[in-house]
Amino acid sequence: MGEAEDAVNAHTLAPQGVLRVTSSLSFATIYLAPMLPALRRLYPKLSVHIAVANRYLDFIEAGIDVAIRTRLHEPDSHIMVRRLGRMRRVLAASPAYLEERGRPATPADLVQHDMLVYNLAADPFSLRLTRGDTERIVRIGAALDCNDGQVIRQAAIAGLGILIQPLYIVQADIEAGRLMPVLLDWQLPMLTMNIAYQNRDHLPAKIRVFNEFLVNHVRSTSNSQIWSA
Structure with a gap:
C-alpha cells in the first residue's frame, strides 16, 4: 500500500503524457509558446500539442484537454470554465494611415475610415462605445475582414x-x-478570456498543473493595463 501511494503521489507531482491545447494564433504566439520552456523544465515528461484555431473545436472530436476561449458560458454543462481574465479592446492604426486620413475625433467619424474587422467577433460590424454615461453604437464597413487577429x-x-x-x-x-x-x-466592451476543460470526477494532473501554470504566467508577465483578473 505504501509503494502504491508513493507511485500515485509521484504521478500527481510529475504529470506525463500529451496535453492537447487549443487557442487562437495570437494567444498561442504571445503566451503559450513563450511559457513552454519553463513548463517543460518543471514537468519534463509532459509534452504539449497545440491546435491553433479561432473557431471553437469540439472537445471530444478533436481530443482537446484544454481550450482557451473568449465566451462567457459553455453550452455543454460537462465543460468547466475558469476565468483567466478580462481585457481591454482598442482601436488603433499606423502613424502613416493617421497622417494620411486624420484621426477620428468621435465614434461617428469611424464610418469615414477604412476599418479592419475580426469577423468572428459577436456582431463584428457594430461597435458599441461608451464614455461615462454616454453610449454610441456605430455601424461600420470593412476594408478588410478576417478570421485571424494577426x-x-x-x-x-x-x-x-x-x-x-x-x-x-x-x-x-x-x-x-x-x-x-x-x-x-x-x-x-471588455473581452473575457477563459480556460475551458471537461468536467471530470478526477481531473488529470496534466490539466491541473497546466491550468495553474498558465494563470500564473499570464498574470506575472502581463501589463495590468491589459488584463484584469
Missing part, C-alpha cells in the same frame, strides 16, 4: 486602416510606435 494586426501596421483588437495583441506595437490608439476616451 492578419489584421499586420494589415494595420502596413497602413491599411483602423483595427479593433484586444490590447494584448497590439500592446507591443503601440509601445514601439508601429500602431497608435485612437478614441482613447471611449471604451469598447
